[in-house]
Amino acid sequence: KRAVARDYMEEVHKSGRRAYTLAVASNFISSSGAAISPQYLNYMSMGSLVANGVHSVEQISKTQYSLPINFGLQAQVRLNSLLSVGVGVSYTLLKSKYEALINKKYYRLKQHLHYVGGPINLYFRLIDKSNFYLYANLGGSFEKGISASYKLSSYDTAVYELDGDMGGIQYSGNIGFGMEYKFIPQMGIYLEPNLVYYFNSEMPASIRTDQPL
Numbered sequence: 001k002r003a004v005a006r007d008y009m010e011e012v013h014k015s016g017r018r019a020y021t022l023a024v025a026s027n028f029i030s031s032s033g034a035a036i037s038p039q040y041l042n043y044m045s046m047g048s049l050v051a052n053g054v055h056s057v058e059q060i061s062k063t064q065y066s067l068p069i070n071f072g073l074q075a076q077v078r079l080n081s082l083l084s085v086g087v088g089v090s091y092t093l094l095k096s097k098y099e100a101l102i103n104k105k106y107y108r109l110k111q112h113l114h115y116v117g118g119p120i121n122l123y124f125r126l127i128d129k130s131n132f133y134l135y136a137n138l139g140g141s142f143e144k145g146i147s148a149s150y151k152l153s154s155y156d157t158a159v160y161e162l163d164g165d166m167g168g169i170q171y172s173g174n175i176g177f178g179m180e181y182k183f184i185p186q187m188g189i190y191l192e193p194n195l196v197y198y199f200n201s202e203m204p205a206s207i208r209t210d211q212p213l
Contacts, residue, residue: 066095117143133180
């Protein structure tokens with residue numbers, strides 16, 4: 001096994017192709033407006049805010065979702081001439097806002113949800129030229145919610161800020177393709193569109209629960 005691995009590494013070295021790749025990524029999807037789910041209203045009225053004297057929440061506007069903020073670092077290891085596996089770590093911030101009557105009083109609510117996760121992916125090479133790389137990918141991710149924060153603002157300038165813990169793990173699956181262009185052998189830029197589905201994981205409602213695909 002060691003001889004095979006050594007021969008493979010020598011072959012990779014001679015061909016100028018690396019057996020591993022380090023990648024930094026920032027993922028994004030378009031922002032949108034949507035009617036909030038009953039799950040979120042139940043979470044707000046019966047969950048984290050009830051301890052602060054909130055007994056009823058009546059939404060009076062659509063939920064506005066901000067552009068999700070995501071940063072990740074991944075190491076990709078070549079298994080053979082066709083397959084690579086990638087593992088990494090990621091941080092995601094989901095922001096949303098809407099207007100509501102809380103205990104019959106008007107408020108503007110802003111929600112921030114923070115996650116850290118571990119994506120795992122398989123990569124299938126379709127085209128592998130000297131400076132261009134086209135591939136398909138299949139994988140998933142598990143993300144732990146680390147904190148949830150809420151800011152409530154009223155017409156009379158009263159502002160309340162609440163923080164809470166998040167239990168559970170957010171699971172997701174993804175499939176897509178990507179392309180990379182290398183400026184030099186050691187550095188390139190890549191684009192990787194993916195179709196992602198977020199499974200029901202009993203997390204606080206967000207764009208992922210209202211629009212899981």
